[in-house]
Amino acid sequence: MPLPVPVLPQGVDPAWLPPAAFRAVGGRRTVIRGSGPMAETVHGEVAQACRRFGGRVVRGAASDGACDLVLGLGDEGLGEEGLGEEGFTCAREGGTTTVTASGGRGLLYGLFHVVRLGEAAFTGGWTREPHRPALALRMLDHWDNVAVHPVMGQVERGYAGGSLFWEDGRARGDLERVRAYGRLLAACGINAVAVNNVNVHETEAHLLTDRIAEVAAIAEVLRPYGVRTHLSVSFAAPVMLGGLPTADPLDETVRGWWATATRRVYEAIPDFGGYVVKADSEGQPGPFAYGRTHADGANMLAAVLEPYGGTVHWRAFVYDHRQDWRDRTTDRARAAYDHFVPLDGEFAPNAVLQVKHGPMDFQVREPVSPLIGAMPRTRLAVELQVTQEYTGQQRHVCWLGPMWSEVLRFRQEPESSVGERARGGLVAVSNAGDDPFWTGHPLAQANLYTFGRLAWRPDAEPREVLDEWIGLTFPEASERLSDGVHAVLDGSWRTYEKYTAPLGVGWMVQPGHHYGPSVDGYEYSPWGTYHFADRDGIGVDRSVASGTGYAGQYAKPWAGLYESPDTCPDELLLFFHHVPYGHPLKSGKTVIQHIYDTHFEGVEEVEEAREVWASLAGLVDPVRHARVAERYEEQLRSAREWRDQINSYFFRKSGVPDERGRLIY
Ligand code: GCU
Secondary structure, three states: OOOOOOOOOOOOOOOOOOHHHHHHHOEEEEEEEEOOOOHHHHHHHHHHHHHOOOOEEOOOOOOOHHEEEEEOOOOOOOOOOOOOOOOEEEEEOOOOEEEOOHHHHHHHHHHHHHHHHHHHHHHEEEEEEOOOOOOOEEEOOOOEEEEOOOOEEEOOOOOOOOOOOEOOEOOOOOOOHHHHHHHHHHHHHOEEEEOOOOOHHHHHHHHHOOOOOHHHHHHHHHHHHHOEEEEEOOOHHHHOOOOOOOOOOHHHHHHHHHHHHHHHHHHHHOOEEEEEEOOOOOOEEHHHHHHOOHHHHHHHHHHHHHHHHOOEEEEEOOOOOOOOOOOOOOEEEEEHHHHHHOOOOOOOEEEEEEEEEOOOOOOOOOOHHHHHOOOOOOOOEEEEOOOOOOOOOOOOOOOOOHHHHHHHOOOEEOOOHHHHOOOOOEEOOOOOEEEEEEEOOHHHHHHHHHHHHHHHHHOOOOOHHHHHHHHOOOOOHHHHHHHHHHHHHHHHHHHHHOOHHHHHHOOOOOOOOOOOEOOOOOOOOOOOOOOOOOEEEEEOOOOOOOOHHHHHHHHOOOOHHHHHHOOOOOOHHHOOOEEOOOEEOOOOOHHHHOOOOHHHHHHHHHHHHHHHHHHOOOOOOOOHHHHHHHHHHHHHHHHHHHHHHHHHHHHHHHHOOOOOOOOOO
């Protein structure tokens, strides 16, 4: 039976799958070959499109000449090594477009490929093109709590309303919206979701055991879209849930407890993806309490998951969050490398070390984590943050495609980029919630889409991905609309960087919620997040020669380039060095003048973008237009606040006037 396409609740935005995106497919004659659950998903999609646009879809063997599109399961012509469960080929000959896949997910991805191409899928001709994801795991971590947390709320760092999965302390009874979410994820290539916060609180710990049925219900509706379900678990679960006196990973009763719990998980969810673990990190329990290593902890869980094909994602976000700010020898940026590099080669094959892309914590500008280049014998996953914690909290427009692309293309050693190193997959913290636009800011949908597509192809050109997103989201877009959307999104990350923390220094945010400026908010805190500004200069000396030695964690040539302020790239100067305000940048400006200039420019760029958006009224659906326009008012207010606080702070510290005599307070 064809699977019916999810029905969106009244008022919920269709995001990048509006009905009109299916016009080209829906007006044609399609044959679907093959069977299995995913063929039913594909059939349901095409059937709905045909009902709307007058085409026709049949199952089985109609002669090719009688149809425009064949979507078929089979190995024929896929070559010796095949394209795996997720790959497909696409060819067009004699007026017929043919998608062939050997696995169900490949068929679904093939369909969405055709949808993305639109009319171009049915024009001209081309020989068989192979498509397959570069990374097998393309995953979203939801930092969703089941019970509303007194400080963090329903979704930790969530800026898009409540949770898609959880409400009133339990899994939603109506999961139609989750089904629609799964469909959106499939359309951008995401194939795994962890459904609860990495900080596992009391209620959420029970999802692993007595509340696994709720997770199973979610898994059930995501499965037809090729999305596997994962769970964040507490390392202390044997104590919290099992009543054992210890969670020591080398203790036999502890292992036995996890083995039983895991068997029950797989009884409920046969294709369960595995566990995500935040251990010995920001107060979460871990193996250190028992004198064991992170490899001991991860391998214990890997062993119980292994018989079922599951994976443990063990996070490398381990650092001392109770640091004394007076202590200049401890450098948080060093922590992940110092903890994990000595363990390279010790992790089980199904233990994936999940590393944040930068050494600190998702700031608007960080160098690439040196850990990513330093563990060749470990399966690594790279973690990005789609939810805009430090990048405007979905009240500001900040399209992160260019930043992620820089990270993924970065080569610590010439032979491999970050995207190639991420053999364990690309993971991101989701920005979606139960908001009618899914992501609070309607334009933040572009971040979610871009993440999925970059996980499929880490070397993709982000602007081309944005073109795809625009084409799908605004299927009737005129050139003016498309240009306008590009104009507001393309440079928005750099604009955000300009009016916030300069030259890689980071952390000048309000403590706790992290929205808005506070230059000294984290300066005397225990979190290891300092800028060390005084009357003479600013920045953190992370050189080997005179600083914390962090620069030495990189391979050549980066260690050398970062080591000296003369060769360090401008945009990271204050991350690596403490320099005088008069220090000349490669741009020719001094550091202080750069701070002033970028802060004025950043605000001007927001003003311009707001005007561009205003000019698109009438070309965009009015509700969406109004939502974005309203957020621009807040972005502009906030950008001005950033500009004035940062400029005033550094003017007062340095006493150096702005060369151009602009108003500084
Ligand atoms: C950040 C964020 C936390 C989160 C943590 C993590 O520090 O502010 O809310 O728990 O990252 O990644 O675990």
